[in-house]
Amino acid sequence: MSERxxxxxxxxxxxxxxxxxxxxxxxxxxTPQNELTEFMSREMTKRGGKFVQAESELASINMAYxxxxxxxxxxxxxxxxxxxLMQEGLSFICSAELPLVAxxxxxxxxxxxxxxxxxxxxxxxxxxxxxxxxxxxxxxPASIQESIDILYDxxxxxxxxxxxxxxxxxxxxxxxxxxxxxxxxxxPISEDEIAVRKPWALSGTxxxxxxxxxxxxxxxxxxxxxxxxLFEKYRQAxxxxxxxxxxxxxxxxxxxxxxxxxxxxxxEVIDMLAEDGIKAGLIRPISLWPFPExxxxxxNPKTKVVISAELNMGQMMTDVKAAVCxxxxxxLINRTGGIIPTSLEIYxxxxxxxxxxx
Numbered sequence: 618m619s620e621r622x623x624x625x626x627x628x629x630x631x632x633x634x635x636x637x638x639x640x641x642x643x644x645x646x647x648t649p650q651n652e653l654t655e656f657m658s659r660e661m662t663k664r665g666g667k668f669v670q671a672e673s674e675l676a677s678i679n680m681a682y683x684x685x686x687x688x689x690x691x692x693x694x695x696x697x698x699x700x701x702l703m704q705e706g707l708s709f710i711c712s713a714e715l716p717l718v719a720x721x722x723x724x725x726x727x728x729x730x731x732x733x734x735x736x737x738x739x740x741x742x743x744x745x746x747x748x749x750x751x752x753x754x755x756x757x758p759a760s761i762q763e764s765i766d767i768l769y770d771x772x773x774x775x776x777x778x779x780x781x782x783x784x785x786x787x788x789x790x791x792x793x794x795x796x797x798x799x800x801x802x803x804x805p806i807s808e809d810e811i812a813v814r815k816p817w818a819l820s821g822t823x824x825x826x827x828x829x830x831x832x833x834x835x836x837x838x839x840x841x842x843x844x845x846x847l848f849e850k851y852r853q854a855x856x857x858x859x860x861x862x863x864x865x866x867x868x869x870x871x872x873x874x875x876x877x878x879x880x881x882x883x884x885e886v887i888d889m890l891a892e893d894g895i896k897a898g899l900i901r902p903i904s905l906w907p908f909p910e911x912x913x914x915x916x917n918p919k920t921k922v923v924i925s926a927e928l929n930m931g932q933m934m935t936d937v938k939a940a941v942c943x944x945x946x947x948x949l950i951n952r953t954g955g956i957i958p959t960s961l962e963i964y965x966x967x968x969x970x971x972x973x974x975x
Contacts (some may be wrong), residue, residue: 621798626761626791627652630720630784631660633768634692636802639718640666641684641691643677647699648732649788650722654694665805674699678706685715686830688811688818690772694720696788697738698729701746707781708747711847712832714817716775718768719753720784722791725955733955734788736877736928742785743906743936750844752851754858755783755905757876761795763903769800776815778854785905787928789878789957854907861909862901866916869898871971872945874937875926876902883926885960886967895971902933910940918944921974924967926950928957946974 624632631653634642642657654670661668671677674695684691695703700721710717721742725735742755754774758764764786775782812820819828834840865887866872875883880901890897900912916923923945925937931949938947950966952958 621796623794623796624761625652625794626764626786627722628656629761629765629797630694630722630768630786630791631656632799633765634718634772635660635664635666636800637769638690638772638803638806639692640805641669641681641689642666642693643669643671643680643684643691644694645671645674645677645699647674647696649724649734649791650694650696650720653720653722653791657692674702675706678703678710681717682706682710682713682715685710685717686713686819688815688820690716690776690806692718692720692772694722696721697723697726697735697741700738701741704741704746705748707753708745708749708751709832710781711747711751711753712749712843713830714779714847715781715830716772716779717781718771718775718784719781720768720786723785723787725953731955732788734792734878734928734957735953735955736785736787736879737930737932737953738785739905739927739929739932742783743908751847752854752906753781753783754778754854754907755785756860756903757785757905758790758903759877759880759901761790761793762797764790765797765799778850779817780850780854785877787877787879858904859907859909859911860903861912862899862903863912863915864899864901865896866898866900866912866920868917869896870919870921871895871967872898872900872916872920872923873926873967874900874902874923874933876905876933879926879928882958882960882963886963889960889964890967893968895968897967905933908936908940913940913942916945920945922970923947924950924970926958926963929953
């Protein structure tokens with residue numbers, strides 16, 4: 618029978634990663650995900666894995682690069698400024714086509730910002746802060762259970778696509794506690810299995826051929842072919858990795874778009890509006906890249922307005938407007954700086970916006 622336990626988000630992230638196949642963790646402490654690093658330092662060695670606290674986020678992503686190149690299932694985590702420091706390494710890892718799982722327990726920004734929850738890393742994780750043409754699939758859970766489910770599958774997904782997988786979990790999920798069901802642990806991959814299942818890995822001479830992992834390509838034609846090959850993979854990912862939830866959008870007067878824990882607040886607002894006789898719906902992107910544009914094709918043509926609700930200055934608005942494609946006006950309800958809006962605040966602001974479209 619599956620376990621049902623009460624867990625804090627940061628510790629649940631670590632438990633899900635270990636059960637999902639993580640055998641190496643490299644990280645550096647930063648709020649609001651410090652409990653995760655502490656958890657991994659305690660649990661990894663007990664359960665057959667390796668824990669490394671690097672001297673910085675720059676060091677941690679490059680150590681992870683090396684572990685991934687050798688075929689290890691590696692996990693890195695940080696919060697917003699730390700993930701910013703990892704961007705160059707993530708670009709290298711995408712170019713080298715190596716699997717890696719990264720978690721951003723995001724806080725307010727820019728700069729050092731604050732330690733309160735935020736969603737202002739949307740552009741960072743969906744556009745990529747490193748150089749060159751590349752993409753990283755990004756998933757934004759709205760609960761601890763969903764975080765567990767996504768992290769549990771993330772290592773297999775990274776191996777399948779030979780690409781980093783990013784999970785964007787705002788600081789609320791990291792710090793809250795919820796009852797969760799834990800999945801059964803996956804069997805660890807052995808060194809002999811690495812040579813068979815990851816023939817590209819730098820796993821020694823047992824496999825009978827020489828592997829090369831590189832990012833540098835000096836010849837323009839070679840580099841162009843490589844980038845085109847990467848984007849063939851990304852185009853396929855755009856078809857296969859789209860993930861979202863929708864609620865009551867088929868006959869809604871107003872449709873909200875929101876991700877992460879903010880979407881949970883919006884769900885309450887939809888019920889509050891329903892009590893006033895106002896039909897409201899919600900599109901919750903789970904994959905931020907690829908963005909679920911297909912969800913917007915199901916929106917009622919008579920919808921008056923689409924409202925993006927975010928803990929930032931409207932970073933998701935660009936994707937929402939592209940998906941709406943001019944069919945509806947798009948407005949923003951937001952807070953930033955680590956301030957979390959109440960359901961009443963969003964309700965009142967939504968009513969005011971709706972009053973403009975009578």
